[in-house]
Amino acid sequence: MKRMLFYPVIFICSLLIMLQGCFDDEFTTNPANRLSFSTDSVKFDTIFTEKGTATMRFTVYNRSKKALKISSITLADAENSGFYINVDGRPGPDLSDVIVWEKDSIMIFVKANVNPTHKDLPQQIKDSIVFITNGVRQDVKLEAYGWDAIVMKGKELPAGNTTLNGNKPYLIYDSLVVTPEATLTLQPGAKLFFYDKAMLLVKGRLAAEGTAQNPVQFRGYRLDKLFSNLPYDYLAGQWGGIRFFKDSYENKMNQVRMRGSSYGIAIDSSDIDRTKLILSNSVIHNSATDLVQSNFSNIKAWNCQFSNAGGALIHQIGGRSEFIHCTLANYYNFDIISSAILSFEHLIDEGTSNVSANATFKNCIITGSYSLLSPTEITDSDISFLNCLFNVKGSDDQNFRECVWEADPKFINTGKDYIFDYHIGEGSDAIGKGNPQFLNADLRYDLEGHLRPQGTNPDLGAYQYIEKIE
Template structure:
């Protein structure tokens, strides 16, 4: 019994000594042992007021052999800034007595929720997270831009009225925005419409988007954060629904519009082909997870436009009439899905008892990308014509293809590296350079999409953009 008691006492003494020794040996009080951080500043993309952001995080490292005791972690201006922190599972704004073991790390999570600023321009909000370790003060800066918005939830514009949106601050649309019959929605230059997931613009009346080269009218999704460091959600398709132009809607005008990131693109219902359904000019329609533009027995007109990147067709025309002058059709879609359709789809292109055949003209256009060019491939005896267009496939002219550039390389600036796209011409060696027909340079196309002149007496470049010699 005495022997057993002796072993118990000895074990307790040894355990106490070991624990005490470990604590003394592994816990540092040296001010030279300090923390390091994975970043010295956490920056949020612009966030809408009264709506929380996605959570960002950074890591806190202890590179010393011994454990470090963090006396406090404090959000310096928590009462005013709108930031929130969580350190290793403990919520702020003040967390005390944290331990980081030697050669170990912990996570800090940061959120932001910005109150309305009652101003039109984005407001810069700053704060810092202060760490005190062994009496040493260190901090990580926090920054965010808060943007006030006009919030619309299932808004139906009054019937029979002309409504002009303000360009002073953006609109954030949930569910839908409906332009009633006999109404007009006027969007002046610089107007931005952010659409929440699956939200749509339903046009039963008319939309007049009147942007400019430096201040386009913008339609885009409302995700302002990033999927990855180098991949903003704004680069992705499927961020919002799209635009639906209904049967009795006519004379829509999209001038200097930037539209991107949709699920269904622009869907145009059948109507009276003697009236113009929509006119696109100097605009960029980009990135859809289905067709980019789908028109059924309608009349559409476009010049100086870029139609780019879709999992479906860039342009699906079913009957009706269409004219595209100095447009760039480029499909290098690669994010979230694959290209599932030809660039151009033509349907109802022959005479039937129920409808007139499709009439379409593409002139001075670039039509290029990954995947099949068009459907059908054989256009003989149709009223679908291509005049002075550039293709990246082999072919030859016939009655439907006139003076076309076959197997030509437009030499675009960027076609998807690091998720970047730029369909300007990069060189005078481009097959599109001065290859256009002067007959299609008129009052509308005297300048290109960016406002660069197409000079009189010189053949224009094919596509929406004129090559501009870089200034050295």
């Protein structure tokens, strides 16, 4: 019986040895047979330290006629760099004997979680994935920039003044609340990055004072891209927006760049005899709904760009407003626009001082890919347009005086490759059409600090045309 079992065992062992030999013959050991890669480097956008990135991937190809056995795949500086790899479902940072069959490929997944750099500016982080195959060393470079941020979670500012400077970015979760007795002062270069749905809620006072070279920024926290040619920063709906509550007055936003919100700037009803908000030399861009909604309040704006919204650029419900040398352009292209560029409610005085809407636009450009006004009939209202440019047909009357109709401002870019540039170009119908009587000390310079010429008519809108010198 023992003898009968002995021969099958010998047969099976012999068969395994033969199969192993055949299996080994399937692998090439020729150093000339190398791996090929879909890229020679993986580069991440700037990321906040201690915040993980989205996962990126690349492909490793074996283009030879036999299988390749990769002796090792190693993340060179895994302990320090903060990069992580996964090879076809196998986690790194060190893997061995990875097989790539003939004319086949494997996927490498990469992500990063960068440690604090203790620096104000973004710091470059480097590493590489090293492949050893038949004694041949190949690598793919990894690169990211880590940026330390000051994190605020559900922060309520105490009474008195709180100042945020431009040294490091502020990453805001669950909203930042300026309490009724508090003032939030934002110095030049202050950068506020808001997490999904987070808002700036102003119950006290906001004093944002940037410069043309160092504006104050409000934007979403995503620094990466949705697609290779579409950064998240180009998209609306990345964060909540700014809301000014009923008892908040004397707010100022000068040299501010605000973009990518869901609700834009929302202003609660208040005493219209007190200034609620002054916007100057600022760009308010890209809201999923209304860009600015003012409810029975008193707001003023000059040298500002109001651009791109899924709703109205300005939605005014009663109250007062004045816009001088502003560019209002709506070529929003991420969804259907649901409202006219300018939308007004409570136009007619019903006997209450805070009901009738009063709005004045002077030396402004007002254009877009949707209708101009809602309602379309504003006769007998206190809505007036003086020396303004429109891209629609029309004629002057008691509400429209010395306006430029059916005109082309020749904006530099209105959405090609998701880029919007509302500077006026050569041959613009806005050049030299402004009324110099509307200029004052605040308006001698345009949004970017270019001098408006004296003794002649200024250009309409927020930007003076600057001729390019070849």
